[in-house]
Amino acid sequence: MSGPTKPRLMQGNEACAEGALAAGVRFFAGYPITPSTEIAEILAERLPLLGGKFIQMEDEIASMAAVIGASLAGVKAITATSGPGFSLKQENIGFAAMAEVPCVVVNVQRTGPSTGVPTAAGQGDVLQARWGTHGDHPVIALCPSCVRETFELTVTAVNLSEKYRVPVILLMDEVIAHMREKVELPSPGEIKVIDRKKPRTPPEKFVPYQPDADGVPPMANFGEGYRYHVTGLIHDKMGFPTNKGPEIAGLVTRLTGKIEQNAADIIRWEGLYLEDAEVVVVAYGCVARSAREAVKKLRREGLNVGLFRPVTLWPFPAAEIAKRASRARGLVVAELNLGQLKLEVERASQGKTGVHFVGRIDGELLTPREIIAQVKGVL
Amino acid sequence: MSGPTKPRLMQGNEACAEGALAAGVRFFAGYPITPSTEIAEILAERLPLLGGKFIQMEDEIASMAAVIGASLAGVKAITATSGPGFSLKQENIGFAAMAEVPCVVVNVQRTGPSTGVPTAAGQGDVLQARWGTHGDHPVIALCPSCVRETFELTVTAVNLSEKYRVPVILLMDEVIAHMREKVELPSPGEIKVIDRKKPRTPPEKFVPYQPDADGVPPMANFGEGYRYHVTGLIHDKMGFPTNKGPEIAGLVTRLTGKIEQNAADIIRWEGLYLEDAEVVVVAYGCVARSAREAVKKLRREGLNVGLFRPVTLWPFPAAEIAKRASRARGLVVAELNLGQLKLEVERASQGKTGVHFVGRIDGELLTPREIIAQVKGVL
Amino acid sequence: MPKDPANIGKPEVAIKDSWCKGCGICVALCPKKVLVMNAQGKAVVACPEKCVGCKMCAEHCPDYAITVEVE
Amino acid sequence: MPKDPANIGKPEVAIKDSWCKGCGICVALCPKKVLVMNAQGKAVVACPEKCVGCKMCAEHCPDYAITVEVE
Amino acid sequence: MLADIEEFYRLDRLPHIWCPGCGNGIVLACLVKAIKELKYDQDKTVVVSGIGCSSRASAYLDFNTLHTTHGRALAFATGIKLAKPELNIFVITGDGDSSAIGGNHLIHAARRNIDLNVVIFNNNIYGMTGGQYSPLTPKVQKATTAPYGTIERPFDLAKLVEAAGATYVARSTAYHTRLTTELIINGAKNKGFSVTEVISQCPVSYGRRNRFNTPAAMLEWQREMAVPVIKARSMAPEELEGKIITGELYRGHAPEYVSEYTKLTQRLKEEAEGV
Amino acid sequence: MLADIEEFYRLDRLPHIWCPGCGNGIVLACLVKAIKELKYDQDKTVVVSGIGCSSRASAYLDFNTLHTTHGRALAFATGIKLAKPELNIFVITGDGDSSAIGGNHLIHAARRNIDLNVVIFNNNIYGMTGGQYSPLTPKVQKATTAPYGTIERPFDLAKLVEAAGATYVARSTAYHTRLTTELIINGAKNKGFSVTEVISQCPVSYGRRNRFNTPAAMLEWQREMAVPVIKARSMAPEELEGKIITGELYRGHAPEYVSEYTKLTQRLKEEAEGV
């Protein structure tokens, strides 16, 4: 079957769950937390019907651990949480990065630090998604801005995690997670599913952490005849702990290097009216919707305004931003925080143009009107 | 008594423990982890002798919680950990930021993400110290580069936490933590100790989260007649949960605002030969020692090189860096990571000069020679 | 308000309407069927005279909406 | 190496010197005082003939340095 | 009903946020009555709670109140108690808060036998997040994350905390208000770690899904299922299946943590002076 | 001694990193012998460990080995077992790893009665970090963070995991190597959550500080203190004070978690086909 499926009303969290299933995920471990809970609830219903496994663990740390365990056993695995749980998962996210275990962590962002406002929208975990765990580590973070894209990016997240053996963060927000929208999902035939590379050598010759040219080592699943060691310690190519300087440096460099090296394959972004834009609005997630409406309105008023929407927040499309910065009269970053991605935009634009900011941190979505006002201030 | 005390051999971790005691800390809760453990061990011995409390909790999460509890009860409190434990503490660090509970978290950094190399040196948690917990939040992070400074900055950390009611991170590294050095500590009389502001109103009139002009509300300790509510939810001035937009925005803005507003009081840095420096080396912690030796050698060779050492990593002395960036031919950031503070330096210098990098991530300290080589490459 | 002399010595049940969330617990637990739900879905005292002052209602009202005064 | 005929049927204790960390457990636990520590702090077989093949030493050597062969 | 205890409430915060028929309000009143009867100084009393519907309770009480992070109330409380031993501390926590994410802090506080008084509002569900099963949801019962009935075995929480070292373990229900109050009082009087589990009802996230038509039906179920511990002792295990054993379930004797600490500092002081 | 079991070791990784006289090597050999006797397929056997000296063991064994984060081994293992039920899983963990930071995962794995086999290397101390007291350090014993003797009461770990729901609980010592092997075998045969606690010695971080002059003295202490459970049953509590009760301490019967899950999916499949 091909061609999109019948249009239906679907919630963001539901699209995430469906996307995971479509990508081949057959394991979920989690701990409930608003506004991500529906993902768990839907998978609790769906997975047992598909021969998959759902488990509610005792906390988020255990959930992250179980997901890594399942992935090592060869089953694609996902977990979903929100800020407080995301903070708790950080140690084990670092483990997944270190041991190169594919997995996806959905973080449906809510408002504020700490318990904050559990049911209100926010985008305050953008930099935590990059730097939340200790030590230099790789990460990929994707940020959907509509329900259909949530489905697609969940598939992408699983695919990238398998391809690059890296934990991938799907950074959602309360607005997208809870809203229902008409969507037409791609049919199963249209969905490209990527599986981890399997070893091409017999077990005796298997060097578990010997990367291919793409920086990524093939991966053997537990129980399939390749007996090897997995550890969160810095390890040599055989997977065993080392404290030899060159091996340490080699591993840490490769872990982040495999993402940098493949940035062109990983980085995703979307532009609207960028060609002649004098002011470029940079927005992602739910805010990109307000921004799109704002930009369309401004265009209707005859103003040369465009929208740049990073879809991968990490790796950040810095080169693309630099390009816009060289051409535009100003960049306006719009986010539901105090200016987090703005810092990255400032860095990327290197003073070549003014970087302006419009944010909201009261739990509500920025309105098109607020963005328009800020853009007009710059024009 | 005044004038420095007798010179003695002291370990970095010991200086931290002594600094805490000198600052009035009388509560420690922690969970052992290399390379921070000596701080706990020394305090386990010293605190009971001083009527203070030492407790080893079941994990780092509980340790952070106990420290916050003790501080709310009016006792200055500290905890110490390293990367994995720092990751685990993040959720409760966010709580302390939200509820404005003074406390100090020592993170003695080691090598690598995940378990890494527990006994090797690293500076990989610099950005985690800023962004490790979810949501927009304030934080102060200080970074000592010798044993005496460890003592002093521990006092400063406690003082700043009390003054601004914010969790303060003392970001140490394995080199400074474990090395022993000849030090002359200031005498008790020379040490300035700051205590949290007490309420100036009677209990009936007390508005627990009503800030003074400095953005910081006076703080009542539990058990002293001011009965109020403390929560990790976004709260109104009375401390009660709110989901009113303006109150949400007001609180989040004030929490980070109180640090920005007082940046001049908080930010610390040190310069060496900066006046006429054509190349400025930016380094902190243990690396600053290698950098200092490098800069001195280069000066002896007649080269105009200076050292800029941020002592507060957060808030970052961005304005000072911008000043150097406008004047220097290049900046060389030297760190034991893949370039974390470098990102901040790049942002601060806004393309006004080249930002170069020399790092090491093999668990060893950068040598003066390596820094010299990089500087000469720029000159 | 001075008490109706006929009711002196009788338990007095009062329901704070604005606090009542209409859960129906008091109505179900009252052994004497003193209380009923009204059209707005709130509990009201229907037969005060039957009240024996057992406080089952007040003890189990999750919203602290009921007072029973027994002299 | 062919066995000394006198020892045939006797248990044979061998210590892998490079693995021995000199903890002294085997020496202390051997009921027959077969083993002693040498000047380099490693266990050596001093009186092989006394060995009864009980394997107390091998079972408790934390470093897997001891083999006892009992035919 | 509030009249006699309203001095302990922050009246301006009422009505509370709980759903119609929720047991939290009932159990909370029992706790407040216990504190009143204990005659604790309001200024010297601290109420610590975790996160969950039940844990919202702390905001309604006029003591030093602390609403912490999910599962961590006991760790915060440990810090407070050790730092200022003269404070009386009550910890309000839900079944999820205490036994899921907070399970480790529960058993360690019990092990230390630290003088904290825990009241577990056990509604057998994660109420706040809308009805996922908890480690105390009875097997086969339904929850949003157990649409086919939960396959996990629940803890016997009383047995667990006893094994971990608690020196006072009791159980009651929201229906048995007077018993609840008494048990909390007795727990507070125990110098050591005291746990009172109170079976409560969540009509919205649990009841509806599990064939309880009204909140009152849930209270009545509590009444029917309750078996006083004295009676339970003479009953066969099969008879007790699914029953709620109420009353004082366990009392142990062990040194209390903060006292032990005080003794240590005393000893050190004497040693120092002795020298 | 290795000869008969060396096929299960990664010989090129030996000698191991443990200190002279450390009990870890002894206990590890017991585990390996047990696996050998169980005749488990090496490819289908997984050894998961946490962080600590003892947890370094996994790297020396030639199975699918996973060295996780501190305290979390059981949570990782739960994921593996549920994802691939045909794998045989052994979990190696220290007293700190299992009962301090990992305490919650321990009681929850026990509650679920998931078919994992845990061997706790209990040396009564945090060995790896240099000798801080653990939740299993006996009271008054010294540790770097208890320079005046610890004032905390240790867990009775066997009692705790039994109360939490484990269906096999046993204890042995490093001295009693054959018993240890047998107990691990029996635990593995139990379809459910099995815990074997093995008292081991850490001469460096514990022994030195607590008046044990040699590693051998610690092993001898284990021999002296051990009381087989059958004998213990007829002894008074005072006589048992400080003793190590060894043998199979508890066996329970309860549905195993993964089997329950399988039953559920089976049921759903039948229902779906039935419709």
Place this chain on the structure above:
Amino acid sequence: MSNPRCEIRLSGSGGQGIILAGIILAEAAVLDGRNVVQTQSYGPEARGGASKAEVIISAGEIDYPKVAEPDVLLAMTQEAYNRYGDSLRKGYPLIIDSTLVQEVGQVTGPVYAIPITTLAREKLGKEMSANMVALGALVGLTQAVTWEHLLKAALSRVPKDTADLNQKALELGREAAQARLKQQGINGLACGKESLGLVSP
């Protein structure tokens, strides 16, 4: 019109099934072939206090997904009215459950006071069906979606054994609405300025 767009807010209290009503409405719009976005308020708010669901129905793309000034407001409780009454677009219709909303302030548009809860209780014996009665009334008044698809959407979202009850409830609401319209002498209301305009006043 290029972007005919209708924004609807349904409000009430946590237990009333407001969100379900919003979802059914949105689903019906999907069946009608419209673009639709549905949002709601969640959490502790949805416990005791006011709760809301919002639906935007549009022929064009829906970017900004929130409703600021609804074209029609349903208020099922006094508290909900108090909270959201002011947000209604000037001159646009307000629908209230007159059983529970007793006081309505200054209004600029038509008010449709229907005793929704009473109808549900008295005619259906199920107060719980008030949300469906309300939905029937809302669609009856605004014709924001076709009746056929409303029924289809509703029946796919409720338990099978309550299908009849729910259909009856919807119809009950529609009848009450139509009676009101008849009094006014119109067929239906325009929904939104750039209206979906199935009927006109």
Place this chain on the structure above:
Amino acid sequence: MSNPRCEIRLSGSGGQGIILAGIILAEAAVLDGRNVVQTQSYGPEARGGASKAEVIISAGEIDYPKVAEPDVLLAMTQEAYNRYGDSLRKGYPLIIDSTLVQEVGQVTGPVYAIPITTLAREKLGKEMSANMVALGALVGLTQAVTWEHLLKAALSRVPKDTADLNQKALELGREAAQARLKQQGINGLACGKESLGLVSP
């Protein structure tokens, strides 16, 4: 000289008390009024394998705190020698415990082979005192710190009841060292290029 600086590396195995020896040496240097930095290797390494302690003694400020090329190396085990032997500055003295170090490769400076462990065992009855014997020998050879302060530092760091034993151990080491120097006909060694130079060869 402006910055006379001496860098010393002590190496051995985890259990030998190498780090304590380093600390005592550093403490003695403090008592001597010198600047000093002492570092070591920690952790699992300090369990089975080679372990090291380093001391830099200087009249000037010590910035970079690590030792790259020590001016003198003490190796207490074969493994330690194998690991650190090469790092020794060309032509500078090597001190080995000849009880445990059996093979020494190509060396460029003087080698002082002293049966440290044997001395400790035979003369003191305590192998555990080998570290103190070694320290006595090291200071005896290099005079990196004054003997008076070495004793003072040592006695302040060891349990009171072992003071005598430790003093004896130090002296035993010094005597062994002096015997060697006498054979060479010198009083002591220069320590470092920019030497603290208390004596000269």
